Amino acid sequence: xxxxxxxxxxxxxxxxxxxxxxxxxxxxxxxxxxxxxxxxxxxxxxxxxxxxxxxxxxxxxxxxxxxxxxxxxxxxxxxxxxxxxxxxxxxxxxxxxxxxxxxxxxxxxxxxxxxxxxxxxxxxxxxxxxxxxxxxxxxxxxxxxxxxxxxxxxxxxxxxxxxxxxxxxxxxxxxxxxxxxxxxxxxxxxxxxxxxxxxxxxxxxxxxxxxxxxxxxxxxxxxxxxxxxxxxxxxxxxxxxxxxxxxxxxxxxxxxxxxxxxxxxxxxxxxxxxxxxxxxxxxxxxxxxxxxxxxxxxxxxxxxxxxxxxxxxxxxxxxxxxxxxxxxxxxxxxxxxxxxxxxxxxxxxxxxxxxxxxxxxxxxxxxxxxxxxxxxxxxxxxxxxxxxxxxxxxxxxxxxxxxxxxxxxxxxxxxxxxxxxxxxxxxxxxxxxxxxxxxxxxxxxxxxxxxxxxxxxxxxxxxxxxxxxxxxxxxxxxxxxxxxxxxxxxxxxxxxxxxxxxxxxxxxxxxxxxxxx
Numbered sequence: 193x194x195x196x197x198x199x200x201x202x203x204x205x206x207x208x209x210x211x212x213x214x215x216x217x218x219x220x221x222x223x224x225x226x227x228x229x230x231x232x233x234x235x236x237x238x239x240x241x242x243x244x245x246x247x248x249x250x251x252x253x254x255x256x257x258x259x260x261x262x263x264x265x266x267x268x269x270x271x272x273x274x275x276x277x278x279x280x281x282x283x284x285x286x287x288x289x290x291x292x293x294x295x296x297x298x299x300x301x302x303x304x305x306x307x308x309x310x311x312x313x314x315x316x317x318x319x320x321x322x323x324x325x326x327x328x329x330x331x332x333x334x335x336x337x338x339x340x341x342x343x344x345x346x347x348x349x350x351x352x353x354x355x356x357x358x359x360x361x362x363x364x365x366x367x368x369x370x371x372x373x374x375x376x377x378x379x380x381x382x383x384x385x386x387x388x389x390x391x392x393x394x395x396x397x398x399x400x401x402x403x404x405x406x407x408x409x410x411x412x413x414x415x416x417x418x419x420x421x422x423x424x425x426x427x428x429x430x431x432x433x434x435x436x437x438x439x440x441x442x443x444x445x446x447x448x449x450x451x452x453x454x455x456x457x458x459x460x461x462x463x464x465x466x467x468x469x470x471x472x473x474x475x476x477x478x479x480x481x482x483x484x485x486x487x488x489x490x491x492x493x494x495x496x497x498x499x500x501x502x503x504x505x506x507x508x509x510x511x512x513x514x515x516x517x518x519x520x521x522x523x524x525x526x527x528x529x530x531x532x533x534x535x536x537x538x539x540x541x542x543x544x545x546x547x548x549x550x551x552x553x554x555x556x557x558x559x560x561x562x563x564x565x566x567x568x569x570x571x572x573x574x575x576x577x578x579x580x581x582x583x584x585x586x587x588x589x590x591x592x593x594x595x596x597x598x599x600x601x602x603x604x605x606x607x608x609x610x611x612x613x614x615x616x617x618x619x620x621x622x623x624x625x626x627x628x629x630x631x632x633x634x635x636x637x638x639x640x641x642x643x644x645x646x647x648x649x650x651x652x653x654x655x656x657x658x659x660x661x662x663x664x665x666x667x668x669x670x671x672x673x674x675x676x677x678x679x680x681x682x683x684x685x686x687x688x689x690x691x692x693x694x695x696x697x698x699x700x701x702x703x704x705x706x707x708x709x
Contacts, residue, residue, distance in 0.1 A: 272517025290497030316611025352622025380426025432591035436495035459483035528694030564602035566666035569657035
């Protein structure tokens with residue numbers, strides 16, 4: 193399985209214009225840039241390291257808001273928020289059935305692959321740990337007691353994509369995205385950017401950054417004066433479906449994934465499974481008479497499982513605890529958080545939104561919009577051995593409705609950064625295997641492209657995973673991607689180490705330390 197949502201119908205994307213880029217938010221952290229953190233220089237008071245990092249919290253802010261400034265300097269959140277979290281209640285009977293189906297390897301042609309094979313619950317519903325391979329046991333996922341199908345280890349594969357098909361030897365085309373945190377994903381649409389109505393900064397914006405300059409994403413094409421139209425929402429890397437039910441259908445029948453064959457075959461397998469009686473009770477005595485209905489109900493049950501089970505959207509990371517005033521960030525994590533927000537450094541938060549919404553919903557760390565980043569071609573994807581094959585996202589090859597909207601060619605969905613430290617590979621083609629490599633890409637793509645792209649005949653081949661006619665779509669306006677050849681990189685090596693430390697605070701499963709008596 194790949195990325196998903198549970199929202200219904202998609203808005204029309206006809207009459208699309210070339211996209212004027214979206215305005216970017218700024219956060220109170222950008223006003224601070226670097227705040228005071230205890231012991232950053234190896235110990236001492238809250239003021240000790242301020243001399244080593246510039247700019248620090250302005251003296252006027254310390255004078256006007258001493259308590260808040262001191263709390264922040266200690267790694268705390270001076271203005272904790274009450275997050276509106278999904279209600280937790282027992283799974284419905286339909287969702288419980290969906291859980292069984294999610295782990296059932298018997299539905300695949302090989303008998304060795306389930307939804308959980310590519311979306312491991314123990315790994316943030318990302319691919320299994322390490323480089324994605326076919327041979328991760330148990331392939332039914334991390335909850336084998338819930339699995340019904342065979343639990344066998346197929347021959348190991350290698351590379352950035354999963355292996356599937358009847359013999360578990362068929363390579364995919366893209367690495368699976370995470371299935372977590374999709375419960376608020378909207379249907380795919382192209383229209384005016386409405387982000388200003390969706391999120392708010394914390395109270396620190398008023399307390400510490402009333403005059404902060406807002407980062408703007410400027411128009412990057414001939415649509416400088418056009419209405420600000422942006423692709424948003426949808427599932428998979430290219431947003432081609434809109435519901436969890438639709439999404440589950442794709443991998444189930446994809447010949448290089450589960451390769452389930454036909455609805456008739458799937459229905460026959462389900463009818464023989466221990467949960468067949470549950471099917472009859474939930475969907476009526478005639479459910480097995482129409483194989484397409486059987487499959488539709490199965491996919492619906494899987495979708496309900498993903499919506500109802502809080503493990504898919506736990507919101508129990510250290511960062512969530514920090515937002516609520518229940519945890520403190522370490523000095524390195526705090527530095528990373530600030531660099532993450534700093535428009536002069538990483539500026540990650542411009543797309544990976546890190547503040548609660550206006551109604552208190554916790555941040556998803558994505559604006560669910562699309563970007564053309566121009567990542568290098570990955571020769572380890574078998575399809576890329578054909579020099580004429582290009583994966584250009586919104587323009588194909590897996591969706592065709594936008595193939596003539598060339599301004600969107602090369603754009604892919606911005607993924608969540610929750611549990612990002614647990615992913616084995618990054619970007620739509622899995623070209624990178626570590627967060628350090630990802631940050632190197634953003635840092636050096638244009639200022640030192642020879643570090644990022646191959647050199648052929650003495651020439652650096654920038655954006656080599658896009659056909660030449662679409663390379664103008666690559667974002668070169670937004671920090672840190674707006675720097676020019678030979679300029680200073682936006683991030684230092686220390687900045688990148690700090691950001692990686694902060695990204696680890698986005699992993700699910702944090703347990704706050706109990707105060708000692």
